[in-house]
Amino acid sequence: MAATRRNRKEADSTGRIRIGIGGWTYEPWRGRFYPTDLTQKRELEYASRKLTSIEINGTFYGTQRATSFEKWHDETPEHFVFSLKAPRFATHRRVLGEAGDSIERFFASGVLALKDKLGPINWQFAPTKPFDAEDFDAFLKLLPKRVDGRAIRHAVEVRHESFHHPEFVALAREHGVAVVVAGDSDYPQIADLTASFVYARIMGTVETETLGYSEQALNAWAVRAKQWVVGAQPDDLRTVLPNAPEPMPHDVYLYVISGYKASNPIAAMALEERLTDR
Template sequence: MTEASRTRKSRSAAARIRVGIGGWTFEPWRGPFYPAGLTQKRELEYASRKLTSIEINGTFYGTQRATSFEKWHDETPEDFVFSLKAPRFATHRRVLGEAGDSIERFFASGVLALKNKLGPINWQFATTKQFDAEDFDAFLSLLPKKVDGRAIRHAVEVRHESFRHPEFVSLLREHEVAVVVAGDSEHPQIADVTAPFVYARIMGTVESEDLGYSDQALDAWASRAKAWAAGEAPDDLETIAHSAKKVTARDVYLYVISGYKVRNPAAGMALIERIGHAPG
């Protein structure tokens, strides 16, 4: 049994820590991550048994076929989860409140074919997009809490300093939408918990470390993930607004993204090993 499988088996449905990477098709992973002789069509099958989640990036650039989502569902373990980057047509626009049609088309495109393996949707905004409370509230109001009876989780990835504002955090809490925690990144970090789950993207892997991160850095991110899952807040990440609300347990989605990408799968597997038995 792999370390990822043992980790999955040890957790209850109450609180899950899922660790993954962005996508699964990357030629430099063939050798360092994918074993020699593994065919490309089996790479998702392999990756999904070493990690517990994958963030799909292709949905950001264009519509995927429903048959693709069905195939991805069938190739992965029962308790595996995909997060999806939402289409840029919805987020990269001047007036966010006019994104309704793009949002509806996205959910009608076949994403629900992932069934129980559909995790959070990451709505990523351009680095130039600034915070406008009224327009952002209108956008958040467009995000469906359910589609065809299935609950949908939403996270927003904002990358402009203007979002480091208590009003932004308040809006997210009102709509129960998570803010993507940018770790080891040039993007502004907002580590406030605003939803019943946490979504983090860490971007600091380097070539000089065999596991992408130093042991100390891996231990730190594993500790943060376990704190979030336990309903606590890491004391070494900066927040914008205080919250008195206590949560007993929450799901955590942590993705090793960007940085020295060749090392990202190794970093993800090392984090899974360190996290071990998640709370719940």
């Protein structure tokens, strides 16, 4: 069943759940996820019709061409959404409050050519970067809420245990920025709801499972996604603050990342199956 056949009425009354993977070019997916006779230039077209979102990783390492964003927009279905990993030049620095120029260059690079298919921006920090309240607040103030009239959603992926701190969660809520939920990994898990959307990256696929994850694990993540979309906070994930905000509809972006990468698209499709009306 196509991923786009989600229950529209439910999506309108709550939020929307999007399931995806990181990137779309990976040789082990050819013949496993992609048909053997599919040309490489049609892989994005194919993947975007099996899933509902993709996290673009190349933007983390360097500037992409505006023409590339235009091409990706045109190759994907109407309701498909890309998230983008923000450039490491903005996040991998000693003083975050000095990242303004890097942030401005990123948004001027052509990302808005994705138009309505531009989803959240994931600002990923190094595992060695500790929490500094003053500097992190300065960084969050640099993140634009709108660019050329288009609303921008931001998520921060922190990977140092010091961020498991009430002041960090309070800052994220103050700025309306989502904290990326790390799933099935060694990174600190902070599942507090801090924005109008949830951004999760689950990293536990293994070679020994046909679908990448066990049935039990897939069902558990599907349940959590259904809780998030109506504004509930799953009680089996680690949070910082004891009380969740008042429930409200949330969009959910859940990406199957890392782990046994060869199985990630299959695991993502298995999650879609559990979240799509039959």
